[in-house]
Structure formats: C-alpha cells, structure tokens
Amino acid sequence: ENGIQRPKGHKVSFHYNSHVEDMHFGKTHPMKPWRLTLTKHLVLGHGLQYAMDTYEAVSAGTDEVRKFHAPDYVDFLRQVSPKTFPELCKIPRFTRAIPPKHEGDSVELGPYNLSTSPGADCPVFDGMSEYLFLYTGATLAATHQLTSGACNIAINWSGGLHHAHKAEASGFCYINDIVLAILDMLRVYARVLYIDIDVHHGDGVEEAFQRQPRVMTLSYHRYGPYDETGHKFFPGTGDLEDIGLKGTPGEHFALNVPIPSGIDDRQYKFLFEGVTGRAIEAFNPSAIVLQCGADSLGGDRLGQFNINIKQHGECVAFVKNQHLPLLLLGGGGYTARNVARAWCHETAIATDNKLVDKVPYFVPRIEAFKGRAHGDEKMYPSFERLHKNECKDADLEYMVKKLEHD
Numbered sequence: 309e310n311g312i313q314r315p316k317g318h319k320v321s322f323h324y325n326s327h328v329e330d331m332h333f334g335k336t337h338p339m340k341p342w343r344l345t346l347t348k349h350l351v352l353g354h355g356l357q358y359a360m361d362t363y364e365a366v367s368a369g370t371d372e373v374r375k376f377h378a379p380d381y382v383d384f385l386r387q388v389s390p391k392t393f394p395e396l397c398k399i400p401r402f403t404r405a406i407p408p409k410h411e412g413d414s415v416e417l418g419p420y421n422l423s424t425s426p427g428a429d430c431p432v433f434d435g436m437s438e439y440l441f442l443y444t445g446a447t448l449a450a451t452h453q454l455t456s457g458a459c460n461i462a463i464n465w466s467g468g469l470h471h472a473h474k475a476e477a478s479g480f481c482y483i484n485d486i487v488l489a490i491l492d493m494l495r496v497y498a499r500v501l502y503i504d505i506d507v508h509h510g511d512g513v514e515e516a517f518q519r520q521p522r523v524m525t526l527s528y529h530r531y532g533p534y535d536e537t538g539h540k541f542f543p544g545t546g547d548l549e550d551i552g553l554k555g556t557p558g559e560h561f562a563l564n565v566p567i568p569s570g571i572d573d574r575q576y577k578f579l580f581e582g583v584t585g586r587a588i589e590a591f592n593p594s595a596i597v598l599q600c601g602a603d604s605l606g607g608d609r610l611g612q613f614n615i616n617i618k619q620h621g622e623c624v625a626f627v628k629n630q631h632l633p634l635l636l637l638g639g640g641g642y643t644a645r646n647v648a649r650a651w652c653h654e655t656a657i658a659t660d661n662k663l664v665d666k667v668p669y670f671v672p673r674i675e676a677f678k679g680r681a682h683g684d685e686k687m688y689p690s691f692e693r694l695h696k697n698e699c700k701d702a703d704l705e706y707m708v709k710k711l712e713h714d
C-alpha cells in the first residue's frame with residue numbers, strides 16, 4: 309500500500325545491530341550514535357525493510373580485526389573501558405608511548421591516541437569495546453553477503469570509520485572497518501574501487517592501500533587553509549598531488565579531490581561524476597565500496613559543504629548504476645536529522661524505491677524505543693505489530709529533541 313517493492317534484477321542486504329545506538333561518546337562530543345536510531349526508524353517507517361534482507365550484526369572476532377590492526381592495539385580495544393583504562397595505561401610498554409603533556413594542551417592523550425579527557429576526539433567511553441566490534445561485525449557481514457554472491461548491494465550505516473590507523477585511533481574512528489572489508493574483498497575481486505564522499509579526507513584507507521595497485525582510493529573532501537591561526541581542516545591531508553606511495557606499485561592508485569568550503573550541488577555533481585566516471589573507466593574495478601559520510605551535507609555541525617540530500621543521493625545512484633557489487637557504508641554526519649534523512653533516502657535508492665512525502669507507517673515515539681525496548685528479539689519489530697499512523701517531519705523533529713537531551 310505504501311508502494312515499497314523489492315528491486316527487480318538485484319538484491320540488497322541491510323546489516324545493523326541496535327546496541328550501537330545506545331553508546332555515548334560524551335556530552336560535548338559531536339559523534340551521536342543515536343543518529344542511527346533516527347535512520348532506523350525512518351527506514352522502518354517507510355517500510356524499506358520489505359525491499360531488502362535485514363540481518364542483525366554480531367561482533368567481529370579478534371582475529372578478523374587483526375587482519376589490519378596491530379595485535380596489541382586489538383587486545384587493548386578488547387579490554388578498554390573507563391574503568392580499565394588507567395590500569396591498562398600502567399603497562400610498562402605503554403608508559404613511553406604517551407606523549408608528554410604540553411602547556412596549553414586541552415586534552416591529555418593516552419596510548420593509541422585514546423583519552424578519557426573531555427574534548428578528546430577518541431574518548432574512552434562505557435560500552436565502547438562492544439560498540440567498536442559491533443560496527444565492524446556489521447561491515448564484515450555485509451562484505452560476506454557481497455563476496456558470497458548472496459546480494460549485489462550490502463549496507464551498513466554504522467560503519468565507514470575511515471580515519472583509524474593500524475595501531476592508532478583518529479578522528480572518532482577506532483577500528484577501520486573499511487580497510488578490513490576491502491582486504492576481505494581482495495580475496496574474491498581483482499580490483500576494488502573505494503570512493504569517499506565524507507567531507508573529511510579518507511586518510512586511513514588511503515594509507516593502508518598506498519602501495520597496492522589492486523585498490524584505488526578516491527576521496528572528495530574539504531581541504532585548504534582553515535582559519536587565521538593557520539589550522540587545517542581535519543585531518544589536513546589529501547592534497548591533489550597525493551597519488552599513492554611514489555616508487556611503489558601503488559603510485560597513481562590514490563586520487564584526491566580537495567574542495568574549498570561552500571561547494572553546491574551543481575559543482576559537486578560536475579566534480580563527482582566527472583572524476584568518478586574517469587576513474588572507473590581507467591581502473592575497471594570488479595567491486596566498489598562507497599563511504600557515504602553525511603557531513604558533506606549543508607548545515608552539518610562540522611562540515612563546510614553546501615550540498616543537499618538530493619545530490620548526496622545522486623552520488624549513490626551514479627555508483628549504483630555501474631552495476632558492480634557495491635558496499636554502502638556510513639561515516640561522519642553531525643546534524644542527526646539530516647544524516648537520517650540522507651541515509652534513509654539512499655536506502656530507497658539502493659532498493660529502487662521512491663519515498664512518499666509523509667512516512668506512511670507509525671514511527672514510535674521516543675519512549676517506545678528508548679534503551680533496549682526490543683530486547684532479545686530479532687532486530688526489526690515487524691510492522692504488523694505497530695499501529696498504522698502517519699509520521700510527518702514534525703515527528704522526526706520531536707524524536708530529535710528528545711534524543712538531544714539524552
């Protein structure tokens with residue numbers, strides 16, 4: 309009755325675990341996992357679950373994460389919590405790794421760029437270990453659906469954490485689920501193209517494959533002078549001249565599109581379709597990973613671009629139209645209501661559906677799904693059990709207000 313249909317000619321799988329929503333990076337931290345609650349409820353409110361196979365994610369294993377990350381770093385992430393952090397820092401081999409505190413430093417950094425100080429990019433928070441291995445598990449499950457041929461497009465909006473390094477957290481990212489996914493894809497696909505439309509440079513992924521000609525990385529990002537004090541927009545890398553590690557087979561297999569602030573839809577479309585189209589032509593990938601960071605939208609709390617959800621979605625549509633196995637991941641996105649709107653819209657694009665203006669099904673008010681209301685049942689409460697109702701955008705605003713006060 310809402311017109312949602314399974315796509316004809318391809319299959320989509322959707323991977324998620326509601327526990328990631330409950331996490332808090334800290335009161336002032338811009339990363340809000342509850343943006344995933346909004347996204348989930350919009351997706352369900354539109355009935356898009358009927359157009360895909362939905363899977364509840366399980367945690368990634370230690371060995372899986374060690375395929376890219378250093379063993380000691382993985383062990384640390386497995387054990388870390390606000391309670392265990394001070395003890396873990398006392399282990400002799402870490403005491404030297406902690407950089408000395410300089411006067412004027414606002415945050416004190418621990419090993420691996422982790423910190424319990426408020427204001428840190430990569431805080432140690434309650435439940436963080438569970439959170440990290442869950443979003444990674446969801447990405448790996450999505451990857452397996454693709455590589456086994458069970459689907460053509462696999463989605464994990466809780467993944468896409470592109471800044472994490474081999475043995476260091478960076479920019480809200482602890483485990484680089486993207487690198488792990490691509491490593492797994494290389495067992496099956498000859499060449500993997502990684503495209504990154506997050507407003508930040510996908511430095512962690514680029515670095516991991518800088519010597520590797522079977523992976524081409526292509527990031528679009530804000531780049532250039534930031535303010536009067538000479539600060540660069542995070543992470544400060546991704547110059548046009550950076551094309552992969554010189555003198556290795558990976559040279560020419562990294563592409564960067566540095567962009568000034570305020571870019572609009574028309575300009576972004578011109579750049580994205582021109583450069584991506586040429587990259588696909590030249591590289592001839594066997595599969596594509598698209599990081600759909602929503603902080604490139606206008607009005608983002610951290611971003612400085614001016615593009616609309618429509619154009620953000622057209623990037624997804626352009627890549628989907630290549631008809632290659634496609635892994636869709638989330639990433640940044642700090643104005644939660646717009647993140648949810650964008651990723652729901654892109655779930656519709658992936659499944660060849662058009663969304664109606666009003667959400668056709670009841671979207672539970674916040675009291676109804678706060679905490680672990682869905683307990684141990686399968687991820688999605690079936691919609692038959694919910695009242696049919698309408699959700700106008702005002703209802704989304706209501707949820708935002710309630711969640712913002714959490």
Ligand code: V1P
Binds near residue numbers: 427428469603610640
């Ligand atoms: O600018 C910095 C660092 C901190 N200084 C030492 C320089 N960090 C940024 C990090 C942005 C991370 C983006 C992640 C992603 O690409 C993928 C998930 O979207 C930063 C900013 C900022 N305006 O760029 N950190 C914070 N803001 C911050 C603010 C409050 C509390 C904690 C962190």
Ligand code: CA
Binds near residue numbers: 505506508509527528
């Ligand atoms: Ca980017």
Ligand code: ZN
Binds near residue numbers: 506507601603639640
């Ligand atoms: Zn970002």
